Amino acid sequence: MFAKPTAVQTAIEVGLPDHVAQADDIPWVPQGEGVWFKPLRFDLTTGFWVNLLKVTKGGKVNRHRHTGQVTGYVLQGGWHYAERTWVAKPGSMVWEPPGDIHTLIVHEGAEMITLFSIQGAIQYLDDADNVNYQDDIFTKIEKYKKCCADLGIKETELYF
Numbered sequence: 104m105f106a107k108p109t110a111v112q113t114a115i116e117v118g119l120p121d122h123v124a125q126a127d128d129i130p131w132v133p134q135g136e137g138v139w140f141k142p143l144r145f146d147l148t149t150g151f152w153v154n155l156l157k158v159t160k161g162g163k164v165n166r167h168r169h170t171g172q173v174t175g176y177v178l179q180g181g182w183h184y185a186e187r188t189w190v191a192k193p194g195s196m197v198w199e200p201p202g203d204i205h206t207l208i209v210h211e212g213a214e215m216i217t218l219f220s221i222q223g224a225i226q227y228l229d230d231a232d233n234v235n236y237q238d239d240i241f242t243k244i245e246k247y248k249k250c251c252a253d254l255g256i257k258e259t260e261l262y263f
């Protein structure tokens with residue numbers, strides 16, 4: 104055994120222990136036509152959350168703007184943003200700065216799953232860049248809670 108560094112011990116003492124959540128215990132929450140998310144972590148101290156996003160072939164995530172940064176890692180399938188020339192595929196690491204506007208389109212025949220870590224809000228825009236709808240950690244939690252209630256399953260502790 105090795106001694107824990109003092110800072111780590113302090114983090115545990117003030118209530119910041121490590122945490123594990125099992126994805127298999129968490130449902131795919133409907134987000135839109137052909138789009139689901141599976142939340143893995145909600146950090147209520149910063150509004151940061153982590154989720155798997157699944158989009159079936161031919162599906163898309165409507166044009167939106169991020170107010171914080173986003174990191175994505177592609178696990179399955181291929182997709183691109185209508186506004187960009189690059190293509191994301193398994194193993195791709197994607198970073199999006201605050202203010203980025205894009206429309207996610209999944210390639211034909213390829214259901215995609217990507218792990219996204221998201222800060223801030225997701226603002227869905229109309230053609231004139233007016234905000235039609237906003238998603239943030241609170242709307243994600245509400246959708247997750249409703250999904251668990253609808254399915255009659257216990258919520259996994261994801262608030263860490």
Ligand SMILES: [Fe+2]
Nearest residue numbers: 167169173205
């Ligand atoms: Fe996005």
